[in-house]
Amino acid sequence: MKSTKTDYELITSFMNGDERSIELLILRHKSKVYSYISLYIRSRDLADDIFQDTFLKVVQSVRAGRYQDDGRFLSWVMRIAHNLIIDHFRHEKQMGIVLNDDYESDLFNSRRLADENVEDVMVRRQVLRDVRRLVSELPEDQREVVIMRHYAGMSFREIADMTGVSINTALGRMRYALINMRKIMEEKNITLSIS
Amino acid sequence: MRTTTPMDNISTRLLSYSEIETCTNDLVADAFGIDHELKAILPGLDLQPEDHVIAGLLEKIHHGTRVH
Numbered sequence: 161m162k163s164t165k166t167d168y169e170l171i172t173s174f175m176n177g178d179e180r181s182i183e184l185l186i187l188r189h190k191s192k193v194y195s196y197i198s199l200y201i202r203s204r205d206l207a208d209d210i211f212q213d214t215f216l217k218v219v220q221s222v223r224a225g226r227y228q229d230d231g232r233f234l235s236w237v238m239r240i241a242h243n244l245i246i247d248h249f250r251h252e253k254q255m256g257i258v259l260n261d262d263y264e265s266d267l268f269n270s271r272r273l274a275d276e277n278v279e280d281v282m283v284r285r286q287v288l289r290d291v292r293r294l295v296s297e298l299p300e301d302q303r304e305v306v307i308m309r310h311y312a313g314m315s316f317r318e319i320a321d322m323t324g325v326s327i328n329t330a331l332g333r334m335r336y337a338l339i340n341m342r343k344i345m346e347e348k349n350i351t352l353s354i355s
Numbered sequence: 356m357r358t359t360t361p362m363d364n365i366s367t368r369l370l371s372y373s374e375i376e377t378c379t380n381d382l383v384a385d386a387f388g389i390d391h392e393l394k395a396i397l398p399g400l401d402l403q404p405e406d407h408v409i410a411g412l413l414e415k416i417h418h419g420t421r422v423h
Contacts, residue, residue: 195402316383
């Protein structure tokens, strides 16, 4: 079920009362938004909540006429998701919540994955764990750029806008991130299977 | 408004970054080979929410649920 309409055309038709359009938009971007959230949030339930809240905020803003199209719908959605993630960590810090290592395991205990081969699930789990381990070793500004480009598919222009730096600075951070990731992989003997 | 000059008629128009930006590719990342390098280091994840999460979200949208 795919639409050839642009994001803006779907938003316009949603504003004109076609609820199916927002569903098409969600389905189009769900993987990028969810992957982005999951790299920061280990609990599946929490990632689900943040995912839902992200799109509820999108809908609220669109209905209130606050969405200004500049051809970067996904980037705007990511910014909302990013703010919700920050809110979550802020709240967690205030409440003094500490997570244990098993917290992430439920990410793979889903019904969808239950149909997959056990070996595949194990590999995917290990890959996510290694990716998290690798990117978590990076300084925050470098980690952001890597996740935004590679997992959220944002352009350098969008990354620069979102992080409040120039494109050159974002590029510089990416360069350092690539150097650091190679170094960390070598030092910690991390090998990531490419899917 | 900028006046058209004879050069505009015989040369390629200079485009701004936003005019040449496309949805799937990023010219900056392409130009510096960044995507290629990233793909060589990091695997794709393609994580997806479960169907019931999407169904629940659509239900909330239908009922006009608000978040703060």
